[in-house]
Each structure stands twice: as structure tokens, then as C-alpha cells.
Amino acid sequence: MASNSSLQAVPERGWLQGFGNLTRKENRRWWRTGQWLWQTLIWLALVNGMLALVIIVAPQAEAAEAQRRTGEVSAVEGLPDQPPLDQTGLMIYFTFSGLAIAVGVVILGQEAVILERQTGTAAWVLSKPVSRSAFLLSKLAANALGILVTMVLAQGAVAYGLLYFATGTAYPVGGFLGGMALVYLTLLFYLALTLMLGTLVNSRGAVIGLPLLLIFGYQLFLGLAPWLMAVMPWALTMTMSEAQPAMALTLAQGQPVTDWLPAIATALWTVVFVGVAVWRFEREDF
Amino acid sequence: MDSSTALVIETHNLTKTYKGVQALKGLNLKVPKNSIFGFLGPNGAGKTTTIKLLLGLARPTSGEGRVFGHAIGRDSVRIRQRVGYLAQDPRYYEHMTARETLRFTAGFFFSGPAAQIEARIAETLDLVGLADKADRPLKGFSGGERQRLGIAQAQINYPDLIILDEPAASLDPQGRRDVLEVMERLRKYTTIFYSTHILDDVQRVSDTVAILNQGELVAQAPIEQLLAGSGGLIYQVKLKGDAEPVRGLVAAQPWVSTLKVDRVNGATAWHVGVTDEAAAEHDLLRLVLSDPAVSVAEFARQKYDLEEAFLKIVEGGDHGKQ
Incomplete structure (x- = not known):
């Protein structure tokens, strides 16, 4: 460089060259624009809004209806076959986190790579002293942080509060955090999958479509191959039946999880997706 | 300085094939240090492909x-630590300002100090005439302003080599005039390779x-x-x-290969092809004036x-190799 001696050169970081600068840029997009607020509010409305509807509004409406019909005090008391309200709420929270928030993660993730490839900003950034792995990993790191704070921690805290104040149940904090960790692992799985697809194909439809198929088509896949339950993230947040509660639900209730294989497999898939994404991105011609 | 260190860019049989189509065929390029190196060719000749290979944005099929x-x-x-690059159709983050x-x-x-970096940014904005638009989002920039920003970002790092694609x-x-003026200003500090x-x-x-032309280097020489x-x-x-009398005398010289005659407004114009430049410089005019x-x-x-x-080189059957 025809250098100016008063400026300090960025030290060499090998395969992570440029990671710090890129991550700062991605973090600014999350935290210095309204994105963090929008994401928090959207999922507050969709996930905790649904939770509030189920554990606060619906019982009150049912109680009022029952009182109108029978003059009895509580509709809930009149429906002994239904699961306790706190358990229903907990299941709603984890199921919606694994479904609705996962969709949000897919939409965020597809913008991260394929949009930059298609608009040409990736080619511009990569013409600087930046390693391709740093480019991808910065997307993963910044989005993983944004998702953790706005979609997992914020929503989990509100859900915990709602469940406590509406049903009086104080779930063990450690177990509830464990359940949130499984939600986060599920979301990381979809983020990594979307990033990987963004490096493999040129169609935004395909990048969004395949993860959405996995999110919403789990019953179809399980009907064809039930063993997939053990190696896919569905068991982490989805309650399949009373006998097969979500792992997150079990943990949040302070009960032991007997089979960790789905969580381990989800973590491994996530690592594999990231590895494939880096491998493919290194070979991309811009 | 030996010849290898005097070369900033050197390629040897560099080849790139896209889906069975050879975009670049065995390119052997030598770009001397401190030159303004014009990389010419019709659209689709392989200029951008070459640049992308040099920057590591694409991988060569063969060659080095x-x-x-x-x-x-x-x-x-x-390489990119010492290079500034302006793409043919540069794309930036539209929500960002020029600064x-x-x-x-x-x-x-x-990595710092921050004040020095900000001073460098201000200096660069000034160089390309964007100081007064520095804090506007790029989505409102004209094509010319984007190009000037492109030059600014390409030379913010005091590069030893600037690569400009069209x-x-x-x-x-x-x-165009503004861009060429900026290039002439920068030539004092750096090598410029531009297509x-x-x-x-x-x-x-x-x-x-x-x-x-068509992926092949057909000429490389000082302008x-x-x-x-x-x-x-x-x-x-x-x-x-x-x-007429002296024409035969000139045509008979062993170093004269061709002599074509045109009539222009009552005067005679000769086009004398020669094989020996020194003999022609010494004798041709003397022979003519001997009559x-x-x-x-x-x-x-x-x-x-x-x-x-x-046109002669690109359209010539032998590619007019120099």
C-alpha cells in the first residue's frame, strides 16, 4: 500500500479477514435501524399475542359464555377434560416459536446471502480484503445475535411473565431457559439452512420454499418416514401428541428429557449447513 | 529493479471457461509498474473476466x-489489500451514505486512529467532488455521482494498483472528462489498470x-x-x-517494399512502405529531392x-499480433 504511516493497517486474520468490519455492519443493520424493534414487536404480536389470546382472553370469554348459559362461575372449572391452561399456554408458546418465528428467520436468512449475490453488493464487498468465510459467518453471527435477543429472549421473557400472571404457574427458570435454548437451536437450524441454500441456488423461491416445506410439511414427512422425528428439529418445539410432548415443553416443566438425539442431530445439521455454505461460497464465481 | 519486480500484474496462459464457453484463452499479460495500462476490447472480449480472475472474484480454469x-x-x-477496484456496474448498500x-x-x-480515518474519508470525498453530498443516502445518487463514489472507494486505501472496469x-x-482527470491525478501515486x-x-x-478480442490477447505494446x-x-x-521520373528511382531501392500513388487536388501523394527505418529516414527525402x-x-x-x-488489429485476419 502506498501507505499513510499515521493509519494503522488491519492485522491479518486469515480465513476470518474482514469478519469484524462485516459483523459491525450487520449489527448496525440490526441495532441502529428500527429492525430490532420491528422484529420484537412483530413476534410479540404473533407469538405472545396468540399466547395471551389463549390463556387470558379465551378463558374469560368462555367463562362469560358459561355464566350466561348456566350461571356457573368458571367455564374452566366446567371443563375438567381439557389440559391445564398453563400447559396449553406453554405448548402454544413453543409451537408458535418453532413455526411462526422460524418463518421469520427464513425470510431474514434469504435476504442475507442471495439478495447480496443478486444485487451485486456481495461482489463489491468481496473485492476488498475479505475472506468469503468471513462474509458468510458475519451474516450468521449478526443474525444469530439479533434472533437470540428479539425472537428468543424477549419473547421468552414476555411469555414467562404472561404465563405466571395469567395462570399463577412459575415454571422453573432453568428449565424454561432450556426450552428457550431448544427454540433457539431450531431457529439456528433454519437460519443455517437458508444461508446454505442462498449459496447453492439462484432462486429466491427455492431458498424460501424448502425451509418452509420443512416447517409446515413435517406431518407429511413423518407420515412417509417416522424415523425423521429423531433427526430433524420438529421434536424440539412441536408437541406431536400427549405422549410425545415437545422437548422444550418437557424441559420448561422441569421434567427430564430422555432422548436428546433430535437436539444433537439438529445441532449437527446446523454445523453441516454452515460448512457446506462456506465450502460452496468459496467456489462461487462473482 | 529486475523485470519481474517491475511488473505489477503478470499472467501465464490464464484461461477461464464458463459452461463450456472459453471466455479467456491463454492470456499472457504483463502490466508494468507505474503505468496507466489500457485494457481494450470489444464487448464480450473477456476484459471483465480477466479483472475478476486477478481479484480472486472468479477462479481460473487453467493457467496462473x-x-x-x-x-x-x-x-x-x-492482493486485494493493495488494490483498489471499481466494477463496471458497481453496487453499494443503498441505505448508506457516501461517507x-x-x-x-x-x-x-x-483499524485506527478514528480521527485519521475520518480525515482520509473527507480527503477522498473532496478528491472526487462529493464532499457536499457525503451524507446523503446513495439511493438518490446519479450515475456520475456513483461512479465518482466508485473511484473514491477504490482509492481510499492508498492502493498500489487501481483496477477500473469501464x-x-x-x-x-x-x-468522462472528470474521471480521466482523476485518473491522471492518481497516476503519480499508483499503477492504473483499466478496461x-x-x-x-x-x-x-x-x-x-x-x-x-474473443478471449485472446491480440496486441500488447506501448501506445x-x-x-x-x-x-x-x-x-x-x-x-x-x-x-514520375523519381518514382522509379525510389521504388528500386532495396528497402522499399511498396509504393502506392494517389492524386489529391492536383498534387501527388505517395505511400511508401519500407523495411529499413534507418535507411528510409536517411535516404528517402534525399532521393525525392534529387529531382x-x-x-x-x-x-x-x-x-x-x-x-x-x-480495428486493424481486431478485424485483421492475423489478429495483427505485435
Whole structure:
């Protein structure tokens, strides 16, 4: 460089060259624009809004209806076959986190790579002293942080509060955090999958479509191959039946999880997706 | 300095194939240090492909290349630390301002001090005439302003080599002039390698030229040499009076290969092809003037303008190899 001696050169970081600068840029997009607020509010409305509807509004409406019909005090008391309200709420929270928030993660993730490839900003950034792995990993790191704070921690805290104040149940904090960790692992799985697809194909439809198929088509896949339950993230947040509660639900209730294989497999898939994404991105011609 | 260190870019049989189509065929390129190197060729000749290979944005199918002695591909990050690059159709983050774009770019090269980095950004904005638009989002920028921002981001790191891909292609005449002026200012500090198909620009600022056609390098030479022509040396002599007697004398010289005669407005114009430049310079005019009936109105070695040379080389059957 025809250098100016008063400026300090960025030290060499090998395969992570440029990671710090890129991550700062991605973090600014999350935290210095309204994105963090929008994401928090959207999922507050969709996930905790649904939770509030189920554990606060619906019982009150049912109680009022029952009182109108029978003059009895509580509709809930009149429906002994239904699961306790706190358990229903907990299941709603984890199921919606694994479904609705996962969709949000897919939409965020597809913008991260394929949009930059298609608009040409990736080619511009990569013409600087930046390693391709740093480019991808910065997307993963910044989005993983944004998702953790706005979609997992914020929503989990509100859900915990709602469940406590509406049903009086104080779930063990450690177990509830464990359940949130499984939600986060599920979301990381979809983020990594979307990033990987963004490096493999040129169609935004395909990048969004395949993860959405996995999110919403789990019953179809399980009907064809039930063993997939053990190696896919569905068991982490989805309650399949009373006998097969979500792992997150079990943990949040302070009960032991007997089979960790789905969580381990989800973590491994996530690592594999990231590895494939880096491998493919290194070979991309811009 | 030996010849290898005097070369900033050197490629050896560099080849790139896209889906069975050879975009670049065995390119052997040598770009000397401190030159303004014009990389010419019609659209689709392989200029952008070459640039992308040099920067590690694409991987060669075969062959090799070195920039500052570093292997392209394997050491591409090290190469890009010393290079500034302006793409043909540069795309930036539209939500950023010009200053934020340069700050982001500078972040890949400099870690501090912050005040010095900001001073460098301000200096660069000033250089390209964007100081008054520095804090506007890029989505409102015109094509010319984007191009100037492109030059700014390409030289924020004090690069030893600036690579510009068609820097003036999308600009109006004033924008082109501005870009060429910036290039001439930068030549004091750096080597400039730029691709273009605008021949006037090349003739104005370049000192060395390479011509690429259909993925093949068909000429590479200092611009003066290229402008001297590729079809052998030709002298143009404009005569008055009866030149027929002396024509036979000139045509009989062993160093004269061809002699064509044109009549122009009552005067005679000769195009004398020669094989020995020294003999021609020493004897040709003397021979003509040995006939007292003849006077010489003009005498010059024929020069092509770049467009002629370019068309001759690109359209010539033998590719006009230099």
C-alpha cells in the first residue's frame, strides 16, 4: 500500500479477514435501524399475542359464555377434560416459536446471502480484503445475535411473565431457559439452512420454499418416514401428541428429557449447513 | 529493479471457461509498474473476466497469474489489500451514505486512529467532488455521482494498483472528462489498470495498451508503438511537380517494399512502405529531392489513430499480433 504511516493497517486474520468490519455492519443493520424493534414487536404480536389470546382472553370469554348459559362461575372449572391452561399456554408458546418465528428467520436468512449475490453488493464487498468465510459467518453471527435477543429472549421473557400472571404457574427458570435454548437451536437450524441454500441456488423461491416445506410439511414427512422425528428439529418445539410432548415443553416443566438425539442431530445439521455454505461460497464465481 | 519486480500484474496462459464457453484463452499479460495500462476490447472480449480472475472474484480454469508477486486465487486477500477496484456496474448498500460507504470500505484496511480515518474519508470525498453530498443516502445518487463514489472507494486505501472496469462507459462527456482527470491525478501515486472500449480515453491517458478480442490477447505494446501501425512502416510523401521520373528511382531501392500513388487536388501523394527505418529516414527525402522538378509539401511517417489501429488489429485476419 502506498501507505499513510499515521493509519494503522488491519492485522491479518486469515480465513476470518474482514469478519469484524462485516459483523459491525450487520449489527448496525440490526441495532441502529428500527429492525430490532420491528422484529420484537412483530413476534410479540404473533407469538405472545396468540399466547395471551389463549390463556387470558379465551378463558374469560368462555367463562362469560358459561355464566350466561348456566350461571356457573368458571367455564374452566366446567371443563375438567381439557389440559391445564398453563400447559396449553406453554405448548402454544413453543409451537408458535418453532413455526411462526422460524418463518421469520427464513425470510431474514434469504435476504442475507442471495439478495447480496443478486444485487451485486456481495461482489463489491468481496473485492476488498475479505475472506468469503468471513462474509458468510458475519451474516450468521449478526443474525444469530439479533434472533437470540428479539425472537428468543424477549419473547421468552414476555411469555414467562404472561404465563405466571395469567395462570399463577412459575415454571422453573432453568428449565424454561432450556426450552428457550431448544427454540433457539431450531431457529439456528433454519437460519443455517437458508444461508446454505442462498449459496447453492439462484432462486429466491427455492431458498424460501424448502425451509418452509420443512416447517409446515413435517406431518407429511413423518407420515412417509417416522424415523425423521429423531433427526430433524420438529421434536424440539412441536408437541406431536400427549405422549410425545415437545422437548422444550418437557424441559420448561422441569421434567427430564430422555432422548436428546433430535437436539444433537439438529445441532449437527446446523454445523453441516454452515460448512457446506462456506465450502460452496468459496467456489462461487462473482 | 529486475523485470519481474517491475511488473505489477503478470499472467501465464490464464484461461477461464464458463459452461463450456472459453471466455479467456491463454492470456499472457504483463502490466508494468507505474503505468496507466489500457485494457481494450470489444464487448464480450473477456476484459471483465480477466479483472475478476486477478481479484480472486472468479477462479481460473487453467493457467496462473500473479499480482505483486502473489498468486491470484491462493493469495487473493493479500492482493486485494493493495488494490483498489471499481466494477463496471458497481453496487453499494443503498441505505448508506457516501461517507458511510467509505467508512465501511476503510474498515477493511485501517483499524485506527478514528480521527485519521475520518480525515482520509473527507480527503477522498473532496478528491472526487462529493464532499457536499457525503451524507446523503446513495439511493438518490446519479450515475456520475456513483461512479465518482466508485473511484473514491477504490482509492481510499492508498492502493498500489487501481483496477477500473469501464470507468467512463456510462458517463456523459463531462463525467468522462472528470474521471480521466482523476485518473491522471492518481497516476503519480499508483499503477492504473483499466478496461474500456472508449478509444479516445485510452489515447488520452494510457501509456501501455493491451487489446483483447474473443478471449485472446491480440496486441500488447506501448501506445506509441501501437499507434505507429501494425502493417509495417509507411511514409507519406506529398509532392508537387512531375514525380514520375523519381518514382522509379525510389521504388528500386532495396528497402522499399511498396509504393502506392494517389492524386489529391492536383498534387501527388505517395505511400511508401519500407523495411529499413534507418535507411528510409536517411535516404528517402534525399532521393525525392534529387529531382529538381519535384518539391515536397509534406513528409511524415504514417501514424494510425487508435481507432484505426484497434480495428486493424481486431478485424485483421492475423489478429495483427505485435
